[in-house]
Amino acid sequence: MTTAEKYVTAAYCVIFGVVLLYVVIIAFKLQRLQRDVDELKDGRGG
Amino acid sequence: MGRRHRLPLPALAGASLVLVTTALALVFFVAPNDADQGFSQRIFYFHVSVAFTAYLCFGAGAWKALRHLWKRDPHADLESYVAVHQGVIFGALVLITGSIWARISWGHWWVWSENQLVLFLVLFLFYAAYFMLRFSVEPGPQRANISAVYALFGVVLVPVSFLAIRLSQRLIHPQVFTRHGANFGGWILAAYLVSQAAVLVLAYTLYRVELTGKLLDLRLREMRTL
Numbered sequence: 001m002t003t004a005e006k007y008v009t010a011a012y013c014v015i016f017g018v019v020l021l022y023v024v025i026i027a028f029k030l031q032r033l034q035r036d037v038d039e040l041k042d043g044r045g046g
Numbered sequence: 047m048g049r050r051h052r053l054p055l056p057a058l059a060g061a062s063l064v065l066v067t068t069a070l071a072l073v074f075f076v077a078p079n080d081a082d083q084g085f086s087q088r089i090f091y092f093h094v095s096v097a098f099t100a101y102l103c104f105g106a107g108a109w110k111a112l113r114h115l116w117k118r119d120p121h122a123d124l125e126s127y128v129a130v131h132q133g134v135i136f137g138a139l140v141l142i143t144g145s146i147w148a149r150i151s152w153g154h155w156w157v158w159s160e161n162q163l164v165l166f167l168v169l170f171l172f173y174a175a176y177f178m179l180r181f182s183v184e185p186g187p188q189r190a191n192i193s194a195v196y197a198l199f200g201v202v203l204v205p206v207s208f209l210a211i212r213l214s215q216r217l218i219h220p221q222v223f224t225r226h227g228a229n230f231g232g233w234i235l236a237a238y239l240v241s242q243a244a245v246l247v248l249a250y251t252l253y254r255v256e257l258t259g260k261l262l263d264l265r266l267r268e269m270r271t272l
Contacts, residue, residue: 004085004086005085007146007149012070014142018139026252026256033262033263036266040266
């Protein structure tokens with residue numbers, strides 16, 4: 001692998017790494033919202 | 047939500063996946079090496095696409111901010127916030143991928159004397175400070191108004207940053223589009239256009255996912271107070 005190829009690969013890995021991290025953070029937030037909905041439902045005797 | 051967003055999220059996510067995969071296939075297996083820059087030019091397919099998307103996100107954030115101040119649209123503040131958030135994420139990617147390309151081509155990760163780099167950094171930092179301002183004020187109409195005014199001011203930096211690339215004199219930051227049209231053709235142009243479409247659809251999908259979560263959170267808070 002040439003130096004240019006290594007740098008280009010690193011650039012694309014950074015892009016997809018950041019997008020993946022973002023998706024994971026959003027997934028955790030949605031999981032928390034799901035728990036909140038369940039708590040609210042239980043609190044109302046649902 | 048339903049009245050504004052007609053495209054279902056799963057369809058958008060599927061379109062993002064197909065477009066990103068096609069773009070990567072075109073970038074790495076179809077588009078030829080650039081005669082001048084060689085393999086390193088392949089960074090530009092996504093670097094430029096991500097940069098345009100970041101500008102568009104900041105523009106959308108300002109537009110929603112204007113809607114908030116002008117029409118008092120109930121969700122405009124949240125929409126502006128999510129758009130600016132996306133813009134900052136894509137802005138960070140522009141800076142990182144640009145630095146990697148600069149390292150290969152110029153031999154430096156960053157050049158402080160280059161206006162186009164510094165202006166994009168200023169734009170990025172300006173919008174990064176948006177979050178500090180927003181979260182230093184209690185939630186409510188005051189926070190929404192201050193955030194909207196700030197987002198509107200920042201959008202002035204977008205054309206300045208964009209034009210700086212065209213006006214740069216010293217080191218040559220490549221121009222993708224000139225006044226005579228695209229600076230390339232054939233498969234390079236096709237790979238760029240598909241990459242641009244892929245990043246735009248991906249950004250819109252992420253925007254919709256984050257906004258859905260934020261609106262759901264808001265509705266839950268309202269229900270708790272009932």
